[in-house]
Amino acid sequence: xxxxxxxxxxxxxxxxxxxxxxxxxxxxxxxxxxxxxxxxxxxxxxxxxxxxxxxxxxxxxxxxxxxxxxxxxxxxxxxxxxxxxxxxxxxxxxxxxxxxxxxxxxxxxxxxxxxxxxxxxxxxxxxxxxxxxxxxxxxxxxxxxxxxxxxxxxxxxxxxxxxxxxxxxxxxxxxxxxxxxxxxxxxxxxxxxxxxxxxxxxxxxxxxxxxxxxxxxxxxxxxxxxxxxxxxxxxxxxxxxxxxxxxxxxxxxxxxxxxxxxxxxxxxxxxxxxxxxxxxxxxxxxxxxxxxxxxxxxxxxxxxxxxxxxxxxxxxxxxxxxxxxxxxxxxxxxxxxxxxxxxxxxxxxxxxxxxxxxxxxxxxxxxxxxxxxxxxxx
Ligand SMILES: *Cc1c(COP(=O)(O)O)cnc(C)c1O
Numbered sequence: 001x002x003x004x005x006x007x008x009x010x011x012x013x014x015x016x017x018x019x020x021x022x023x024x025x026x027x028x029x030x031x032x033x034x035x036x037x038x039x040x041x042x043x044x045x046x047x048x049x050x051x052x053x054x055x056x057x058x059x060x061x062x063x064x065x066x067x068x069x070x071x072x073x074x075x076x077x078x079x080x081x082x083x084x085x086x087x088x089x090x091x092x093x094x095x096x097x098x099x100x101x102x103x104x105x106x107x108x109x110x111x112x113x114x115x116x117x118x119x120x121x122x123x124x125x126x127x128x129x130x131x132x133x134x135x136x137x138x139x140x141x142x143x144x145x146x147x148x149x150x151x152x153x154x155x156x157x158x159x160x161x162x163x164x165x166x167x168x169x170x171x172x173x174x175x176x177x178x179x180x181x182x183x184x185x186x187x188x189x190x191x192x193x194x195x196x197x198x199x200x201x202x203x204x205x206x207x208x209x210x211x212x213x214x215x216x217x218x219x220x221x222x223x224x225x226x227x228x229x230x231x232x233x234x235x236x237x238x239x240x241x242x243x244x245x246x247x248x249x250x251x252x253x254x255x256x257x258x259x260x261x262x263x264x265x266x267x268x269x270x271x272x273x274x275x276x277x278x279x280x281x282x283x284x285x286x287x288x289x290x291x292x293x294x295x296x297x298x299x300x301x302x303x304x305x306x307x308x309x310x311x312x313x314x315x316x317x318x319x320x321x322x323x324x325x326x327x328x329x330x331x332x333x334x335x336x337x338x339x340x341x342x343x344x345x346x347x348x349x350x351x352x353x354x355x356x357x358x359x360x361x362x363x364x365x366x367x368x369x370x371x372x373x374x375x376x377x378x
Pocket of ligand 1: 052053054055078079081082133159161162182183184185194195196
């Protein structure tokens with residue numbers, strides 16, 4: 001089976017985790033803070049390690065005092081966690097459709113939504129933040145999004161789960177907004193099994209996040225004291241140990257993913273498959289390689305995924321149409337047509353295998369089997 005992804009786990013990763021386990025200090029030791037220092041140095045901000053990116057997003061909303069009744073604007077096309085955290089604090093996600101070329105939140109539609117919300121005094125007061133997603137490892141249009149956010153004086157939290165190391169105009173994902181959240185799930189660029197990091201350049205926010213992830217414990221007082229009701233969203237020492245060795249190879253992994261992606265681009269040229277767009281001045285890290293199937297085969301995608309599986313190729317959909325998942329449909333009454341670009345991209349997208357150790361032969365096999373199956377169905 002050619003898997004969707006295979007994490008890059010080498011001998012030094014095994015050694016790193018082994019040492020952490022053998023040390024006997026499984027939590028609250030030195031590995032987590034060392035991992036945080038390494039990530040901080042890489043992105044140039046303070047960094048707070050947590051148990052997942054979902055935890056990172058949840059704490060980001062809480063530390064900015066975003067509360068029940070508040071509105072957060074969010075991309076319609078993403079993993080549900082992006083919107084779920086807003087629901088979980090009692091807030092209301094207002095979904096914004098994406099750009100069908102980049103799969104990222106469309107700044108023009110963001111502006112239209114904000115205009116509408118700000119034209120009414122009641123809703124204007126409730127709007128607190130924008131939560132753009134760097135879909136599949138390519139940055140959203142951050143210059144435009146930041147300009148809009150500054151004009152309306154609302155915060156930006158970046159869901160950079162898939163985008164550690166990606167940049168736009170040489171500026172890294174996670175460093176544009178007030179807070180940036182990364183994931184280290186095995187399908188992301190580097191992994192700690194489960195895990196996440198929040199980055200911010202605001203020291204006060206960083207300290208508040210440290211308290212929130214650790215039962216509310218004051219990170220600055222010598223004697224234990226609790227300054228806020230907090231969570232246990234901590235990362236373990238052996239996860240951080242894995243993160244440390246993984247950070248040592250992040251540039252190697254990104255380089256290899258980008259090269260493999262370019263090969264796919266070439267192999268699919270002159271075919272019915274639409275390859276992912278790379279924006280100007282954008283460094284896409286290809287957390288996933290997501291192609292668009294021809295329109296006519298979109299309604300046979302489930303069958304196509306299953307047929308490819310039978311031929312030894314693991315594939316899946318792109319990501320979720322959050323407003324059309326059952327919870328959000330039932331709660332807010334969304335229907336097909338409300339987010340036309342997300343409708344189209346959701347129905348046509350297919351994630352194909354991409355991982356560092358993938359061979360040219362394996363890539364060729366994926367391309368041939370996919371194109372053959374499409375031909376047979378036409
Ligand atoms: C993976 C992912 C998440 C969730 O990350 P976890 O670490 O699994 O909690 C959130 N948002 C996006 C866009 C993701 O891809």
